[in-house]
Amino acid sequence: xxxDPSTPVPTVRALQGGVLMGLANLVPGISGGTMIxxxxxxxxxxxxxxxxxxxxxxxxxxQFLAVMAVGLFAAVVIFSGVAVLLxxxxxPVMYALFIGMTLGGAPELWREARxxxxxxxxxxxxxxxxxxxxxxxxxxxxxxxxxPVLLLVGAAGASSMILPGISGSYVLLVLGMYDTVIxxxxxxxxxxxxxxxxxxxxxxxxxxxxxxxLLSNLLKALLQRFxxxxxxxxxxxLLGSVLGLYPFQQPVHPExxxxxxxxxxxxxxxxxxxxxEVAATVDSVDGEELAALARRWEGRTKGDLKRAGLQLERFxxxxxxxxxxxxxxxxxxxxxxxxxxxxxxxxS
Numbered sequence: 466x467x468x469d470p471s472t473p474v475p476t477v478r479a480l481q482g483g484v485l486m487g488l489a490n491l492v493p494g495i496s497g498g499t500m501i502x503x504x505x506x507x508x509x510x511x512x513x514x515x516x517x518x519x520x521x522x523x524x525x526x527x528q529f530l531a532v533m534a535v536g537l538f539a540a541v542v543i544f545s546g547v548a549v550l551l552x553x554x555x556x557p558v559m560y561a562l563f564i565g566m567t568l569g570g571a572p573e574l575w576r577e578a579r580x581x582x583x584x585x586x587x588x589x590x591x592x593x594x595x596x597x598x599x600x601x602x603x604x605x606x607x608x609x610x611x612x613p614v615l616l617l618v619g620a621a622g623a624s625s626m627i628l629p630g631i632s633g634s635y636v637l638l639v640l641g642m643y644d645t646v647i648x649x650x651x652x653x654x655x656x657x658x659x660x661x662x663x664x665x666x667x668x669x670x671x672x673x674x675x676x677x678x679l680l681s682n683l684l685k686a687l688l689q690r691f692x693x694x695x696x697x698x699x700x701x702x703l704l705g706s707v708l709g710l711y712p713f714q715q716p717v718h719p720e721x722x723x724x725x726x727x728x729x730x731x732x733x734x735x736x737x738x739x740x741x742e743v744a745a746t747v748d749s750v751d752g753e754e755l756a757a758l759a760r761r762w763e764g765r766t767k768g769d770l771k772r773a774g775l776q777l778e779r780f781x782x783x784x785x786x787x788x789x790x791x792x793x794x795x796x797x798x799x800x801x802x803x804x805x806x807x808x809x810x811x812x813s
Contacts (some may be wrong), residue, residue: 473525474509476528478506479533481504481536482500482501482510483532483533483539483540484537484540485497485536486533486536486540487540487541487544488540488544488548489563490537490541491544491548492548492552495563499629499703499706500567501629502570502574502699502702503568503570503571503574503703503801504570504804505573510529510530511627512685513527513530514530514681515682515685517530518677518678556714557712557714557786557789558786558790559793560710560714561712561790561791561793561794562793562796563710564707565795565797566798566800566801567797567801568798569798570703573802574696574699574700577693578693578694578696579693580693584693585694585697588693588695588697588698589698589700590701592703593704593705594701595701595702595705596702612668614642615668615672616668616669616671616672618637618642618669619673619676620672620673620679622673623674623676623677624680627677627680627681627684629702645665649662649669712790713779713781714777714778715777715778716774716776716778717776717778720758721773721774722775723749725749726747727770727771727774728747729746729750730755730758730762731770733759734759734763734764734770735765740756740759741755
């Protein structure tokens with residue numbers, strides 16, 4: 466049998482899950498849910514979140530989530546600069562590593578999806594198709610920022626914390642609400658129009674809380690009552706999450722792929738701040754270069770610039786890049802397999 470989701474998770478494993486979740490959130494295209502699914506902590510995570518949202522405040526659930534939060538925060542604080550540098554400068558090897566880490570959880574998850582029946586196979590295919598469709602879906606026209614829409618946007622964005630393979634910022638881009646929501650969170654907007662910002666942020670936060678509560682409890686019930694097909698869908702989501710991580714890609718607009726440079730361009734193009742003053746805060750760009758970038762991207766919104774920074778194109782790798790990617794893929798595979806085996810009991 467698989468491990469009981471209500472069984473307390475050792476502190477070290479919870480910390481490992483939080484660290485991997487934090488690292489995943491630093492890499493574009495990876496979600497924290499993918500990593501905790503790969504190492505075998507997904508059911509425990511869902512059960513703990515479901516308990517807390519139903520105010521069933523068990524000590525084991527609170528401790529598990531608290532330790533994970535510590536690991537996640539530590540990973541983001543300690544490794545954010547390194548992760549951004551590696552993804553920006555060495556994207557092929559980093560993506561190869563995360564593909565290996567993601568797929569390393571597939572064998573154990575497949576064990577949970579047995580016995581092999583047509584319904585389970587169909588569930589796997591549904592999960593893969595869902596991720597393929599999500600990866601290929603482009604941004605839409607912005608929705609009207611009404612309270613019902615903002616509540617739904619918050620609920621949809623919260624899925625990135627629960628469902629593997631889904632990025633919260635990408636959900637906002639797909640829904641055409643990135644500018645609205647992220648803009649409302651900016652310090653300048655909060656200072657200039659606090660009431661307007663809160664009128665957006667509060668419904669989104671409420672929607673996110675409701676979305677997490679409903680989705681976690683729904684997933685907990687499905688995993689308990691329909692174990693094989695539910696694990697089949699999760700396996701499909703896991704497999705499908707690597708579709709957008711083909712290693713040998715490079716940014717279409719490298720100047721916008723660097724976060725600090727993109728923020729500087731946004732400051733000039735969207736906020737209208739003087740380019741020389743903004744450039745002084747960014748080591749990799751000077752005032753003249755920033756002015757040229759601002760002219761090139763004039764008239765674009767923050768969401769447009771974010772979307773352009775995420776665009777990738779394939780390139781033909783050299784022998785060294787292929788060998789490095791393969792070795793890191795295998796390394797990532799081994800890491801996740803070892804972590805996953807440490808937290809699962811063999812099925813009877």
